[in-house]
Amino acid sequence: MLAYMLLIVEAQGERRLRAAEEGRALYGKMLDYTASLKRRGLLLASESLRSSAARLSIRAGRQSIVDGPFTEAKELVGGFFLLGCATREQALGLAAECPAAEWATVEVREIGPCYE
């Protein structure tokens, strides 16, 4: 199955600058967008993500876990939509409808193997 993922890339810390009411209103817009994707049978999965995070890596057999916030990072992934659409053009067309494109960046990625 061909699929594309929309990643919502937000500026770090921007959520905290918003009034709670405004944040909820934007979230509501995203839920409407999700519903419209669903009605068209194009949505495979979607979630929004909280800001808090932990980072895990294993180097030379040693595991390290670092808890956020990561002040050095400029951006964070705020959520995703997995779309069951066949072409990049469709994915871009659907990304253009995403309300978050106005306050964040919508990154369009094709599903596929992770080696170049």
Next chain:
Amino acid sequence: MTAAQAHRTIDALWRIESARIIAALTRLLRDVALAEELAQDALLAALEQWPRSGIPDNPGAWLMATAKHRAIDQLRRQRMLARKHEALGHELEMAQSDNDGRLEERADEAVGDDLLRLMFIACHPLLSTEARTALTLKLLAGLTTAEIARAFLVPEPTIAQRIVRAKRTLAAARVPFETLRPEQLRERLSSVMEVIYLVFNEGYSATGGEHWVRHSMCEEALRLGRVLAELAPRDAEAHGLVALMEIQASRLKARIGAGGEPILLMQQNRALWDRLLIQRGLIALARGEALGESRGPYLLQAAIAACHARAASPAETDWVLITALYDELARLTPSPVVELNRAVAVSMAYGPAAGLELTDRLAAQGVLRSYHLLPSVRGDLLARLGRYEEARGEFERAAALTHNTRECRLLRERAAACEDERDEEE
């Protein structure tokens, strides 16, 4: 932006936007053919303007708005004409009993109802199954006549003619004016589901055609099924159909070998099954079952598919549950193919002898005489019982009946293996 880029974008968008546009225009105009024509006009306008002006911010909304303007213009013209011809005017009055001021407002009414109505129109009982399928793919999946022809291995003019005739039949019977009685809803929904599942199976069964064309048929059917389940959320069977298709589609990568040979469910590499689709299928199944009606054929088949999807290996399959589900399915939609599948499940749950007894009955009835899977299943059960000579005969019979060369070779190999076993015993 180059013209080629714009064309690619427009083609791609048409696939996912055209159904909603045609549906909205059909409500305004009560004429499927005209609705499609005006929607196509909007597409042409995009092809003309976008290469120069760039793609609009919200291309889907642009197409919808442009198409609606054209429809409203058309209605105004019709109405002016109607004032001149009172007889025609009366008819239009009945069809569109509000004034110009309300036209714009009405153009934005719920899209969902429009889409469901368009599905009902395209799958109308007046039309043959072939016509329903072609019309559904054209109007609801946004495929071109050429693409439909390729998927069904039929010459393009045949499909084009089928669609033209279907539209004529619908117009003559004034189908777009029809209001459905509640008791008709169920029947119409099942007609839509039948067409969707037919499209899915056209893609799923390896009867021919190019590989990617078949896969895209599965994808289109899945998409339409998901749309239908959203439009009719209280219909348990709509969820059942989606569940069944999601779970079957999860095996698309595992069911064809590297050499293009079909791989049976029990031999598939389950690591290749698409977990996301399985998960979606299980959720759809749960939604359908939660509605609490007695289960229909799609929910039952989905429940069977789910048993396989849940099992990490063939040995862990809950065959007792599958047998019970097949019992229920056989009572609801008795058919020799269901009976044969039930026999396989029974043999897995209760041993090959019990399964063989059921296939004996089928063989005695003389049904499925030309269906290679009956002797193939019997061969398998007889071999499991150590009755190799009889098993060999069944595999040979099955090999002679199949039209698939790879499957034929596989069956002959099994026949030869039975011969070896028998020789060893002697």
